[in-house]
Amino acid sequence: DIQMTQSPSSVSASVGDRVTITCRASQGISNRLAWYQHKPGKAPKLLVYGASTLQSGVPSRFSGSGSGTDFTLTINSLQPEDFATYFCQEASSFPSFGGGTRVEIK
């Protein structure tokens, strides 16, 4: 099974900051990686798929990059509504998720 390791587990940031979250796969997964945003009590929201393709309606301050085993999600100019937990997902054999990164207000 492929393991997905996310870092950091939490990050404190201010509005306007740039935040970078990393996801590492235990084996190469090409670009088959998705990122989601999750707020407490809400449905998780797909942000990025194919490692770098923004889902329709997602603000352009979000971007994804990477291929193989190392991937990043970057949030440029953090907005108040971006404080949430973010997690990655791959599905080479079956869906597997990273542990999540909580973006907190500094």
Place this chain on the structure above:
Amino acid sequence: QLQLQESGPGLVKPSETLSLTCTVSGDSFSSRAYYWGWIRQPPGKGLEWIGSFYYTGSSYYNPSLKDRVTLSGDTSKNQISLTVTSVTAADTAVYYCARRDHGKYFFDSWGQGTLVTVSS
């Protein structure tokens, strides 16, 4: 607009069976275009995929859970059901249903989730 709503008992006793339903509105779960999945998140832990269901009745499951999990669908109610047998405290989690495009690997729509606690 697609909406997914999970429902079921919030408390289940150890060794009993957990049963949840996901009601699909704004789309038909018997659409050929989609798989319907269940994912859970135990308190303080990461997400775990449970299984996925296709309208034809075919399902596939997380190997770690496949002996205890069954997915099924009800076309008349536009619902997908999850059953987990012989539950323990380790099955305490928020349970989500989600839609995955056939042929793709990611989930483009999720429900808000429902908390199930396993306790006597």
